[in-house]
Amino acid sequence: MNIGETLRFFRKKLHLTQKEMLDNHLDPSSYSRIEHGKQIIRIDTLAEILKKLSLSPEEFFARISLDEDQKKFKALFYYCAEHLDNQSMKQKLVDYYLKLAKFQHNLKELSNYIVIKVYFSQFWSEIDPITDKEIQEIVKYLLKKDYYQQFDYLIISNTIRFFSTKQQDLVLSRAIPISDEDLRDSTTLNFAYNMLTNVISSRIHERDYEGAAKYLSIAKKQDKKGKNYNFRMNLQYLNNLLEYLVTGEHHYMEYLYDFIKLIENIGDLQQAETLKKEVTYLTHSNFTVTDKTSFPNGLFRY
Template sequence: MTIHNSLKFFRDKRNLAQKDVTISDISNYSRIEAGKARVSEEHIKPFANKLSVSVSELILYSGFDSDIKEFQNDINAALKQPESTQLQKKIIDRYKKLSKISTRNNMELSMYYTIIAIFSNVYPDIPEICDKDILYTFLHLINLDYYTQFDYLLALNMTFYYSSDQLLSISKTMFPLQDPDKRPVDTIKYANSLMINIITMQIYNMDYSAVIQYINLAEKQKLAMENHYYRFLMEYYKHLAKYLQNREESELNKTKQYLNIIEDLYDPNTYESFISEHRNLINNPRYYLDLKTFESAKIRS
């Protein structure tokens, strides 16, 4: 739904005529609803007031970020059905389109490297991440003054390619999330998932002291800790890191308790990814470090 459709949607729900929504300095409202005239930012609030809805709700329904929403839906669908030729074509076509852009904005950059990071080992037409890509995206991220949804999405999907030192630099610049109360849900979700991925990577790298430090940093983010799943994972990984560091049976038992809760509350695939990761690390803490690849590690959001 575009902003034009959103205006019409709420006007119809309110049983209002177009003249009831027109504001004094806009005489072409009918052209706006028809998608033939642009809606400027300064008119969003007056329109929302006329329709008796909040600006955020009007924008949410409008789907200003329709392109990124469509992208997310395609990515999730392709992950679930990698054998689908239709979805494969959509992903590859988008990759080819993005690859032809010489100077990508943050959204395009995020989409481009998300596709490569996720599908390079799935679709033969998509190349693998190279050292140049890793350095380029890392320098891009740490040199930004302010981080948006696209930046957290980029960092999230590139996490498993960065070194421990690079992850430390990223965590220092991207956390805590600035202005959390003004951020949309997806931005907070990506920031939370990025921190979870960083913690997971440090467990794989056997840097358990760093894991505890990251968790302490994560726990200072009040808004993030209000997310029960995020808070739950912080506790799970804290006890897992402590067990791997000190081999105390009580810590291992706590991780098993959390796994039992995951089995009860979440889908079988989520549970299986956790139980497999847990088993590999308990049996051999070097498992992922020796494997030199983190293909089996799911990006959890």
């Protein structure tokens, strides 16, 4: 729905007339045109109307799609991730990927191109893995920016494991602390936090335990208000994994499997299985550093 349709939806659900929606700056005909999408509404006027409706901005905008194309892309992306063998939907995503491979018009399209490559190249031959040249271009782009946006954090989250240690340090020195953290939306913060857990995981897989400990310390200073339980739980998992690898103390292994059991109990069986394999692999006596393309690559929800 657009803004006008959403206003009409809530007005009718709350059994209000158009006249009851008016503020000091609107006449009945103007408000009617807004509901029908024929007139733009000022942000201060919208704020006044939301007060009358006792609606929070979050509740109101949750029903509005300001970017229908991106909404459709996300739906297609996640459907394909969960139904890898659906050929018709796969072809739609592959066609979109091929279009993006020729040219991306903006940061959003660059981000879409990258997340398709990083996730689906492990399953579909039609999607090429990300290349060293592309990684270098991404790093160069990121190091030119002074302020990271949501799609920047999404790109970093998906690609940071491919960066060199020096590149990781350079990019993260710009990305952390998160500028205007208190003003960021939850989705942007999720990607920023994923960026940190992914660099910690990457350092652990490379046996750079000192580097992993450094970023664990940095990560624990984020989410100052303690709102993101998923982030904090992932940090605790990584902390216990690192402590076991460094000290060999058995109680850390017990903590790891307690966490995995919790993941199983809430129904995320695929993630639990991935973590079991990771723990078994990293704690095996013959563990060796592998190519970065073989590091765990999960699905980012947003």
